[in-house]
Amino acid sequence: MCGFAAMHGLYGADRSPSAAHMLSFKPILAGANLSDRMIAAVGALVGIALTAALCTAFLPHGPALLLVAPMGASAVLVFAVPASPLAQPWPVIGGNMLSALVGIAVARVIPQPALAAGVAIGAAIALMSLTRSLHPPGGAASLLAVLGGHAVQAQGWGFALVPVAANAVVLALTGVLFHRLSGHSYPHRPVPAAGHAPPVLGVPHPEDIDRALEDLGETFDVSRDDLDLLFRTVAAHASRRG
Incomplete structure (x- = not known):
């Protein structure tokens, strides 16, 4: 249900259940684009x-x-x-x-x-x-x-x-x-984009990320440092919007 709800919200209410189901088989890489x-x-x-x-x-x-x-x-x-x-x-x-x-x-x-x-x-x-x-x-x-x-x-x-x-x-x-x-970082280092220095307050502590990963019990193809940077950058954009 959660997967279908996410797909429904992402592709719009006009999508039929069968269309959303088929779209769920599309491979997804966060942040990737055609370029x-x-x-x-x-x-x-x-x-x-x-x-x-x-x-x-x-x-x-x-x-x-x-x-x-x-x-x-x-x-x-x-x-x-x-x-x-x-x-x-x-x-x-x-x-x-x-x-x-x-x-x-x-x-x-x-x-x-x-x-x-x-x-x-x-x-x-x-x-x-x-x-x-x-x-x-x-x-x-x-x-x-x-x-x-x-x-x-x-x-x-x-x-x-x-x-x-x-x-x-x-x-x-x-x-x-x-x-x-x-223009990509390789060997990869998590570096904030220019002009988007994320705030320190209002985001999870790195130890919180470690504990959350332990609770989930899964292995993700992303480093803890990248997750930390992602959360901080999200918080920066949220603070600007608010």
Whole structure:
């Protein structure tokens, strides 16, 4: 009911229930607009093309590919949601590299592919969480290390460095340069917009945000600092309106 009521209020009373129900399947990214999505598309194009070109030109050629598939998923995060904690440079680099190392290790001790794949993903999530490098494409990197066949196995431990870590470093650096040109904060830091310094009073304390997150028991793809800035900025606009 709450979801339908929200959709009803958002799209207007003239929408039929079936129309509102269909609209509820539309993906939503808070703050995103068409211009941002087009900039993200250009960024991903540049990021992947540059990563492939540089790694092909400068890395030693071996039996493995010089551009790995997980970089495609990493590019989506880096260029489409650069404010996400999952898209920051350390998760991009560390999450992919550490997960690849996990996959290599698991493949060496568990010969059964299905079991090895499951163990590799679970261990990769645990290691990324412990090292604050949680990055969804890391799961693909660990699977690639387990199921990549002879080309990956021939690389041994070096596969985690070349091409995985090398790809990730080039992609992250490309993201830093691209977002500086496009006006986004990357590596992301929550900074108030010019002329919109939020007030300190009348908004939740950061500890209140921590407790609210604990009460909800969910994981959100946004940092506590960004939530704090969002609440303060909302309070600033509310005070001006009032």
